[in-house]
Amino acid sequence: MSLLELRDVAGGYGPVRVLHDIDLSVEEGQVAVVLGANGAGKTTTLRAISGLLDVVSGDIRFAGTSLVGRPPEAIARLGIAHVPQGRGTFADLTVEDNLRIGAINRRDRDVERDLRHWLEVFPRLGERRDQEAGSMSGGEQQMLALARAMMARPKLLLLDEPSLGLAPLVTRELFDRLAELNREEGLTILVVEQNANLALEIGHWGYVLETGRIAVQGPAAELHDDDAVRKAYLGF
Amino acid sequence: MQLFLSQVINGVGNGVVFATVALALVLIFRTTRVLNFAQGEMALFSAYISWKLTTFDLPVWVAIGISMAIAFVAGAVIERTLIRPMEGHSPLNVVIITLGLFLGLNALVQLIFGTDPQSMPSPFPKGSVSFIADTRVQKVTIGLMVVLLVECAALWLLLNRTTLGLKLRAVASNPDSARLHGIRAGSMLMFGWAISAAIGALAGSLVASERAALDASLMQVVLVYALAAAALGGFDSIWGAVVSGLVVGVADALTIQYVDALDGIEVVLPLGLILVVLVVMPNGLFGKRTVERV
Secondary structure (H helix, E strand, C coil): CEEEEEEEEHHHHHCCCEEEEEEEECCCCEEEEEECCCCCCCCHHHHHHCCCCCCCEEEEEEEEECCCCCHHHHHHHCCEEEEEECCCCCCCHHHHHHHHHCCCCCCCCCCCHHHHHHHHCCCCHHHHCCHHHHHCCHHHHHHHHHHHHHHCCEEEEEECCCCCCCCHHHHHHHHHHHHHHHHHCCCCEEEECCHHHHHHHHHCCEEEEEEEEEEEEEEEEHHHHHHHHHHHHHHH | CCHHHHHHHEEEEEEEEHHHHHHHHHHHHHHCCCCCCCCCHHHHHHHHHHHHHHCCCCCCHHHHHHHHHHHHHHHHHHHHHEEEEEEECHHHHHHHHHHHHHHHHHHHHHHHCCCEEECCCCHHHEEECCCCCCEEEHHHHHHHHHHHHHHHHHHHHHHHHCCHHHHHHHHCHHHHHHCCCCCCCCHHHHHHHHHHHHHHHHHHHHHHHHHHEEECCCCCHHHHHHHHHHHHCCCCCCCHHHHHHHHEEEEEEEHHCCCCCCCCCCHHHHHCCCCCHHHHCCCCCCCCCCCCCC
């Protein structure tokens, strides 16, 4: 069974319908990639999953539980970490406080150990532990967002255009990290990207969204190498 | 010199009160980005509750404690019923609501407790102790300072050393992101109003006990001074509110003593201060300039 399943999901902002009958699923332990042009509904899809957007019809199931109608804070507690566009940084709080917010609903005793772990994995964050998070560069803030999401020990990680505003080398490092997390910790990831090339390289399954509908889907490697798909939708 | 010193001490006594009300204003502003113009009148209502309780022979501190507890609940209820429904609308709506609360609560106080001036007993011992250069400090002033320090320390501990405080700061910093981390933003905003109302109740009760008479105009001038302190402190900073409250208090006392031209219209000082701060340094003395990189 899929960890996350969207069936015939329609929704939008007020009277404006952005998503039309989206069918999408993410298998446990895999990386799913959602591609598409600006305004295709990529961000909206993620917002529908994490409860920031009202779903008009259809169903969203996470590990068998329906998410429709639940507020974002309840969905987060089920084990879904959503790194939004803009990275959700708590700009005037320190790096350490940002990371602690990630684990704020955990009751176990391993929070301190995890904090040390992520500060070691991302040494730049370790160096800037007591600095205001807003003072860091875009790449550092993206790493912080990733570490903060991981502090929640999520079952599913939603990432909204993590490469936005990052230098190519930093983007490459970020995607290497994501691949590593998936490979070594079995983390399930749903990533929305404009950078189709990189995303498909680490993904297992890919979807191409066009004006609120799934236009094409298939194994990531096939989409990556399909000339017709690349020319029509991905622009590389 | 002696006159100067005793005026400074007087100013500190008043400044503590301004600082406390400014603290309440800043706390709500930090968590909800709302400037609560009704803060003073909420405190007035609480002051009357404290006074009423003392008329039943309750010890003053117990009366103030109960009044703070009532204010805590009332603050939460106000946020839930009046402020929350305005979420997502123009910020002006909330401003109008707090102004309406200002007028409504003031009228309600007169309706419930009458318009005759009352006298609230002081929770501090009477008398004074000697201080440098032959000046004397009222025990009340010392008591007020101690209350302010305890209050600041408690708030600091709450915000910086508890999980609840971290949640409050998270919601204040980035409400959407906080919700995505499983924090109930609505509950935190309610809690912010509740604490702030309780602090206001403390301030109101102390002002009432310090003044000769308790009537419905008690907090109006205090609110102007507190707004000046909050503006000077940058609206975002707890320490800024406290230090600025004291600065405004001392400046006011010295103006009354030494600037004859402003006799009877001393309230020009805080208003002028607000104007100057907003024009010259909109982030205040202690406010952080928001720098965000994307």
